[in-house]
Amino acid sequence: MTKTKIFILTTLVLVVFFAGFMLLKNLDSGTKVNNPSSDDPNFVLTQNKDSANDEISNSRSNILTRTVEKVSPAVVGINVIEIREYRDPLFSFFDDPFFRRFFGDRGSYNREVKGLGSGYIISPDGYIITNDHVAGNATKITVTLTDGRTFDAQTIGSDLASDICLIKIDGDDLPYVELGNSDDVIIGEWVIALGNPFGLFELNDKPTVTVGVISATGMNLEPINDRYYVNMLQTDAAINGGNSGGPLVNSIGEVIGMNTLIFTAGGNTGSIGLGFAIPINKVKGIIEELKEKGKVDRDFEIGMRIQSIDEGIARYYRLETTKGVIVTKVYPNTPAQKAGLEVGDIILEIEDYRISDENTIFSVFHEFRTGQTITLKIIRDEKEMIKKMTLEQR
Numbered sequence: 001m002t003k004t005k006i007f008i009l010t011t012l013v014l015v016v017f018f019a020g021f022m023l024l025k026n027l028d029s030g031t032k033v034n035n036p037s038s039d040d041p042n043f044v045l046t047q048n049k050d051s052a053n054d055e056i057s058n059s060r061s062n063i064l065t066r067t068v069e070k071v072s073p074a075v076v077g078i079n080v081i082e083i084r085e086y087r088d089p090l091f092s093f094f095d096d097p098f099f100r101r102f103f104g105d106r107g108s109y110n111r112e113v114k115g116l117g118s119g120y121i122i123s124p125d126g127y128i129i130t131n132d133h134v135a136g137n138a139t140k141i142t143v144t145l146t147d148g149r150t151f152d153a154q155t156i157g158s159d160l161a162s163d164i165c166l167i168k169i170d171g172d173d174l175p176y177v178e179l180g181n182s183d184d185v186i187i188g189e190w191v192i193a194l195g196n197p198f199g200l201f202e203l204n205d206k207p208t209v210t211v212g213v214i215s216a217t218g219m220n221l222e223p224i225n226d227r228y229y230v231n232m233l234q235t236d237a238a239i240n241g242g243n244s245g246g247p248l249v250n251s252i253g254e255v256i257g258m259n260t261l262i263f264t265a266g267g268n269t270g271s272i273g274l275g276f277a278i279p280i281n282k283v284k285g286i287i288e289e290l291k292e293k294g295k296v297d298r299d300f301e302i303g304m305r306i307q308s309i310d311e312g313i314a315r316y317y318r319l320e321t322t323k324g325v326i327v328t329k330v331y332p333n334t335p336a337q338k339a340g341l342e343v344g345d346i347i348l349e350i351e352d353y354r355i356s357d358e359n360t361i362f363s364v365f366h367e368f369r370t371g372q373t374i375t376l377k378i379i380r381d382e383k384e385m386i387k388k389m390t391l392e393q394r
Contacts, residue, residue, distance in 0.1 A: 067192060067253040068209050073146050073175035074121045075194045075246060077201030078130055078153075080138035082113045118195035118207070118246030119143065119167070120255065121176045122287075126151075126169040129287060130245030131260055132158045133227065136165045143169050148205045157290030161298065161366045163227040163260060164283055165245075166290040177247060180254025182279035185233060187214050193237040193259050193275070195246025207246065212237030212273075219276060220353070220360050224261070228363035230353065232276040233257045239275035248277040256280050282367075300370040300391035303334020304341060308357040317346060318382060324348045324355050339389035342380065349377040 117134030121127070128143065135141050136158035143151045151169035158165040191214055194207040201207060216234040223229070235248060239259050248257035257277030264272060289296050306325040314322050327345045330336050347355050351374050353364045368374055373390045 063251050064190065064192065064211060067249060067251055068194070070253045071177055071192070071194060071247065071249050071255075072207055072209075074177045075146065075207040076119045076121060076128060077144040077196040077199075077205075077207075078117045078119050078128075078134060078245065079142045079144070079199075080115045080117070080135050081140040082115060082137050083110050083139050084113050084137075085110055116196060116199050116242050117244045118201075118242065118259070120194075120245075120247040121174050122179065123176050124172065124174050126171040126174055127156070127287075127291075128153065128167045128169065129258065129283060130165050130167065131258065132160055132163045132165045133225075134165065134245045135167055136160065141167055143167075144201060144205060145174075146205050146207070157294040159286055159290065159296045160226055161228050162278070162282065162286050162296070163229070164258070164278065164286045164290075166287045177249070177255050178253060179280055179284060180250060180256045182233065182256045182281045185214055185217055185250075185256055185279075187217060189214050190251045191235055191237055191256070192249050192251075193235065193239055193243060193246065193277075194249070195239075195243035195259055197240040197242040199242055201242075208243075210238040212275075215274075220356065220363065221261075221276065222359055223363055228366045229261070229276065229278070230360070230363045230367060231279055231282065232260075233279055235275050235277060236273040237275060238273070243275075258283055297370045298366060298368070299394050300368075301334060301394045302336055302365065302389075302391070303331040304336035305329040306347065306358060306361060309346070317344075317379070319346065319379070323357075324379075325358055325361050335389050335392050339376070339387045341376075341378070341387060341389075344380070346379040347376055348379060348384075351375055 115134065115138075117130055119128045119130035119134070122129055135155065138155070141153040141155070143153045145151070151171065153167040153169045156166040156168050191212060193210045193212070197208050212235050214233060215236050217231075219232040219234050221229040221232055233248065233256070237248070239262050243259045244261070246259045247255040248259050250256050257280055259275065259277050261276050262272075263274035263276075286296060305328045307328055309319065309322045309324055309326055311322060313319075313326055317326075324346050327336075327341055327343055327347065330341055330343060347361065349355060350361065350364050351367075353360070353367070355361050355364065368391055370391055370393050373388055376387045376389060378385050378387060
């Protein structure tokens, strides 16, 4: 009997102990569910997801988006009307009294042509820079701001050779851009092109934004319609029709160039990643002249004839390449003669501009002004020489 009681008591103690242990375990488990710790995998996943969402949200606003927000209000859309003269291709045939009796005067006639482009405000009182090929020949210019306001603009001055035009609207406290230093441009740095491609500015009064990098600097391109493009900035930021005249800005919002032209291929009229901008340092110099005089003074003479170097000339003069031009004639009492240039001289550089051919030297001379003294690097009798030339008034 005593043994039986001892067995029963022992069993009851064990049961009570086991029940208490299970109760404490369940309570502890419930605490973990209601109060997750960093050791709980579900808690860690939730925490990481929230952190990632915050990071994505914060990363959407970066230096490029802030720059776009800063610069956009000063970018404008430009609509122009030009009066262009057209000539009948059959004019010479019909330019006879007999035919005029039947067909009338089929010589030249004028036609109103509409165009568009971009520009950017550079002062709070309304000075705007754009391309000459956008507004240089316009009879009427309408400027649209990002707040929807429109203004009639007047031309202060335009320079065909450099493709730079300065116009002005009447306004106060207008948003304007900061002009940077194109000599400090770094190949590979981020840039933003803003403008009015295909007239899209009219849809919501906002510029279109494309992003790329500076692909190259110091690009000397072929002249186009008596416009000369030397020392250009190359970018892969998409530039299309209507972007002309818009700003190319760096990542901190400084204008480093003016979007001007693109190269296309295979009949494609859109961007293929080869866009070119006029360096802003050149633009700054031109607009100061346009403000002061309304034009750029290049009325100087040079006094020589030149031609590009082919392989035959290179062999004859024992030149390593065909880069440069050869002087074929020097006129008396001209800057070329006074500089000591002679027939047969090979011109390699002018003021640090490398001369590739005739087109290059013509373009480079448009960078200078009347009265300026320039330095030429030449080869004569297989020796390099330096000559100084003063560009005298014509």
